[in-house]
Every structure is written in C-alpha cells, then in structure tokens.
Amino acid sequence: MITGRLAQREFVDIVLGPDFCDIKVEGPEMTQLDDIEADCPDDVQALRAMCHNAPADDPEFTLVHDGMRFRVTAMRQDVDPIWFLSRIDAQVRPVQKLPVPGRFITFCLRPKLQGLILVTGGFGTGKTTTASSLFAHRISKCGGTGIALEDPTAEVQMAGRFGAGRIVSIPISRKHGGYFTALQLVRRSRADVILVGEIRNADTAVEALDISNTDMPVMATMHASSVSEAFDKYHSYIRAQGASSTEASSRLAMSVAGVVHLTKSFVTDTAGRHSPRYRSDCLLLDRNDQACLGAMGKIREGNFAALRDDIQMQAATFWHSTLSAT
Numbered sequence: 559m560i561t562g563r564l565a566q567r568e569f570v571d572i573v574l575g576p577d578f579c580d581i582k583v584e585g586p587e588m589t590q591l592d593d594i595e596a597d598c599p600d601d602v603q604a605l606r607a608m609c610h611n612a613p614a615d616d617p618e619f620t621l622v623h624d625g626m627r628f629r630v631t632a633m634r635q636d637v638d639p640i641w642f643l644s645r646i647d648a649q650v651r652p653v654q655k656l657p658v659p660g661r662f663i664t665f666c667l668r669p670k671l672q673g674l675i676l677v678t679g680g681f682g683t684g685k686t687t688t689a690s691s692l693f694a695h696r697i698s699k700c701g702g703t704g705i706a707l708e709d710p711t712a713e714v715q716m717a718g719r720f721g722a723g724r725i726v727s728i729p730i731s732r733k734h735g736g737y738f739t740a741l742q743l744v745r746r747s748r749a750d751v752i753l754v755g756e757i758r759n760a761d762t763a764v765e766a767l768d769i770s771n772t773d774m775p776v777m778a779t780m781h782a783s784s785v786s787e788a789f790d791k792y793h794s795y796i797r798a799q800g801a802s803s804t805e806a807s808s809r810l811a812m813s814v815a816g817v818v819h820l821t822k823s824f825v826t827d828t829a830g831r832h833s834p835r836y837r838s839d840c841l842l843l844d845r846n847d848q849a850c851l852g853a854m855g856k857i858r859e860g861n862f863a864a865l866r867d868d869i870q871m872q873a874a875t876f877w878h879s880t881l882s883a884t
Contacts (some may be wrong), residue, residue: 571645580592605623609641626645627713628806630644653695656735685820754779770815811854
C-alpha cells in the first residue's frame with residue numbers, strides 16, 4: 559500500500575492524532591501544515607502503532623522509524639491521545655562546523671576548566687547539537703570520562719570511546735527522580751565533565767550549578783530568548799530554592815563560565831529555496847582575563863540586561879581567534 563515515504567519529506571515536527579498526521583514545514587514567514595495521512599499511510603500506521611505501544615505511564619519517549627528519530631510527547635484530547643513528534647537531528651559535529659567562536663571552543667579545552675557552560679536558545683536552534691559537540695570535543699581532546707544525562711534517552715547517540723576519553727550515556731527517568739537524582743549520583747562518579755540534556759526546573763538548575771563550581775565542569779542546555787533572559791531565568795531558579803536575590807546573583811557570577819545563545823533565521827537562494835542559518839551570541843566569563851571582569855561584576859550586581867554591551871565588546875575584540883589551538 560506504499561504511496562509515499564515520510565523519510566523523503568522535508569519537515570521538522572509531526573502532530574499525530576487518531577485520524578490525522580500533520581507534518582510541519584518551517585519557512586521564513588510561517589510554518590506550513592501538511593496532512594500526510596493519505597500520502598504516507600504505511601508510515602503513519604507504523605508511527606501510531608509504536609506510539610500506542612509506548613509505556614502508558616511515560617508521557618515522553620524516543621521513537622525510531624525508517625532511519626528517523628523523534629522525541630515524542632503524549633497528551634490526551636478527551637479519550638484519544640495526541641502525540642507530538644519532534645524530529646531529532648541533533649548529532650555530534652566537528653567543532654569547526656558549530657556557530658561558536660574559536661576562543662570559546664579553546665576555553666572549553668582548558669585542563670582545569672571549572673564552572674557551567676550554558677547553551678541557550680529557542681526550539682530548533684541547535685542547542686543539543688552544539689552542547690553535545692562541545693562536550694564530545696573536550697572528552698576527545700582532554701581524555702577522561704564524560705557522563706551525558708539525556709531525557710529522553712538516546713537523543714544524541716554518542717556513548718563509547720571518543721578520542722582520548724569515553725562518554726557514558728545515562729537515560730533519565732522522571733519516575734526515578736529525573737535529572738536531580740542523577741546529578742546527586744554523578745557527584746560520586748569522579749567523572750571529568752558532565753552534560754545535562756536540558757535544565758527545566760529549579761532542582762536541576764541549582765544542583766548543576768553547585769556541581770560545576772565544586773566538583774567538575776558541567777555543560778547544559780536551557781530554553782531562553784537571549785543571554786540576559788538566560789541569566790534572569792537561572793536567577794529565578796536559584797531564588798526558588800530559597801536564596802536571596804543578592805545570593806543568587808553572586809552564585810551565578812561565581813559559577814557560570816560561559817554562555818552560547820543560538821538563533822536561527824532563513825536565507826533564500828536565487829531559486830527561491832529557503833535554508834536555515836544559525837548564529838550565536840557568546841559571553842565568556844574567564845576569571846583569568848581582565849576583559850571578562852566587567853561582565854562578571856554586572857552579573858554579581860544582577861544587571862543582566864547590561865551584558866549586551868559585553869557580548870558586543872567580546873565579539874568585536876577577541877572572537878576572531880582561530881581553531882588551531884583545538
């Protein structure tokens with residue numbers, strides 16, 4: 559009954575219901591919906607069967623079909639479930655292909671690296687790919703053991719040997735305490751660097767920050783619309799755990815080592831085809847660099863909006879270093 563192959567279609571997400579299957583196609587002005595129920599019946603039938611067979615008590619899971627991988631979120635509409643399938647294109651890429659300045663990448667290779675490296679942005683901006691690639695690059699070059707905490711599991715397939723080191727991928731289960739419980743166990747692992755798939759709540763945020771300042775460097779992703787908003791959001795997480803505003807600002811200034819904020823836009827070629835373009839705003843907080851001390855002072859004061867000036871200054875003065883040192 560094959561009339562079309564879903565894998566041959568260009569799309570970013572799927573919304574799968576009892577009688578429809580919409581694929582979402584991103585464009586520069588709007589997101590187009592195409593119902594492919596009749597066009598790809600075999601694929602749609604297979605996706606529904608796999609979603610129906612997923613554990614009923616787990617609203618999020620990873621699904622693989624015809625070489626495509628999806629992060630699935632299940633919700634209920636009256637009696638029938640609705641599944642939201644986000645296509646996973648995240649993978650470990652060579653750092654030269656990341657929209658991250660060479661000096662930032664070199665900083666991530668520092669032998670005595672300490673603190674939190676935060677990769678932020680909106681949906682589909684490449685946060686997971688960027689964080690995973692920086693994480694794997696450090697393990698490959700510096701050796702040791704890296705622990706990747708992933709929820710849902712296997713979003714980025716990178717377990718095993720990487721150059722001079724090894725990556726151990728640990729699936730995160732909300733039924734067993736989520737990221738917070740896993741991070742408490744990680745403290746005793748003597749790992750060399752940790753990757754947190756996504757910071758979503760105050761417990762995870764505070765635990766990751768504490769580990770990065772005392773035990774081992776942590777790389778993590780978080781949704782935010784700008785570097786300033788990322789600090790505002792993290793500040794709120796710390797305050798939600800009982801810290802004062804002054805204490806929260808001080809802990810951020812002491813523990814955050816750098817932020818990469820990613821955005822995505824579209825460019826149009828002469829044939830009218832649209833392709834995504836990724837860029838970053840980066841803030842480096844190197845305690846050994848005088849040029850970074852002003853930004854750390856603003857964070858300590860809670861003046862996150864003023865960091866825009868430091869981002870622009872760093873972009874203009876020392877983001878033009880090469881990757882030769884990596």
